[in-house]
Amino acid sequence: MSKVNGVPNGETGLDKLTELVSSLNDAVNALQNVLQDRQLPPFQLDSSSPHPLDSGLPDPVSWYARKAIAGLCNKIIATVQNPAERAVVVSNAWLLPVALNVVIESDPPVVDLIAEAGQCGETVGNLAAKTGIDAAKLRSILRVLTSESYFKEIEAGRYVLNRPSSVLVTGNAIGDLVSFTSGPSMRGGSVLSKALRHEGLPVGEKYEETAFQLYHHKPLYPWLMENSRYLTRFHRGMTQLELYMDPGIPSDYPWEELGEAVTLVDIGSGRGGLTMTLLKRFPKWKAILQDREEALSAIKEFWEKQATEIVEADRVSFLAQDFFAETNLHVTDDSPFVFMIKNVLHNWPDEACLKILRNLAPAAAPGSTLLVCTYMPAIPVPDTKPLSVKEYFNEISGKTMHDIQEMHLPIPEPLWADWGYGSAYETRSGATMTSLLNAAGRDINDLRNLLQAASWEFISATPMRSAASMIKAVKPVPTILPN
């Protein structure tokens, strides 16, 4: 099983590149079998229509096969490409967000003009005339995008929309989000290495300013308040993104195990879409949505529209609660509190997370459950028996997500240890939060330590068809020492 660079694998006799390509074939076969079994159309790059698997809840095999394929393709490129060439190409990767920003933010947006032109496509000359951008320079930027499979150049200088570029068209919430990530966020990130070096500060001193702040001279949230165009688009984008990146959260966590009648305390709830889904599913559940005072009226309005009967039955309450202040809630009936912190901790550095977690203490009786839904990049598990990609998909084929969770399978070789590029969304989210908010991506050990430091006992981490995992912790019951 052991492999040394360039030396054939002892068991299979395959060199690394052949092993990667054969694994890729196995992952593609697993995905194609799903398409066949479910009578779904083939994946098309050049069509501008979404594939049925681009939204909704995917089956487990296609969820993991797409991760594996992305990870393996990237490892194949890294294996064969000249490292010198790759280093220069990768270090120029800033051109990609910049090019996306050009086609979204031009007036009118280049992406809209190309979409409107339909199958005939639009020429760079017309795009230049309508946007005022120099044609030669625009073409140079568009080449960056076509080489990454955004748009197709059907003849010299004529472009059509394809599936990857279709989500950038105005009105699509993902385009809204990308206008922020490829613009203000990416510009903030450009000074991240300077911010990380703590330039000008004595050794050991903490750098409080984020990279975003260093660049924009304002922390993220005050900056967004002053740039309302981005604020609206950012919120719209984040809400929509959840549908693509977290489709499995309502179905993949064993919610029913929490009890027949519980009160879900949703901390930093936002609109509380997941909580709403759960209250609709479990008629005896209640919820307390906690958020900043200024966020509450929009949250209430959302519930009054989307879950009128739950609001009228008083099963939900809305509480202005700063999570940096102690929670003073008391259970008033026989529905114990279950605390949930979803997509919040990844925004904050450790000290702030500790405050948030410790502030639950007054309301958390011994034995209380806390669920933390957050990104949790995988880490190497050196002692596990390795599994090939083929074995992995044979094992999970036909199984439910619950069966797969129970199997505790390692990430298959040769994707060691984290699906590689297949988990790019999660790893990039962690580092983006470093740049925007001085937070950092946390693996299972970091989360365990954080919870323990706040007197919560880590119980389990459940993978879901989501970029996030669900961490369960409990408030320990104090042991009574015998006299």
Ligand SMILES: C[S@@+](CC[C@H](N)C(=O)[O-])C[C@H]1O[C@@H](n2cnc3c(N)ncnc32)[C@H](O)[C@@H]1O
């Ligand atoms: C990234 S959103 C997550 C929202 C929601 N939990 C979800 O999963 O979609 C972070 C939420 O934390 C809230 N928040 C930020 N600072 C807060 C504070 N100091 N106290 C309470 N809520 C806060 C924001 O208003 C926002 O709704």
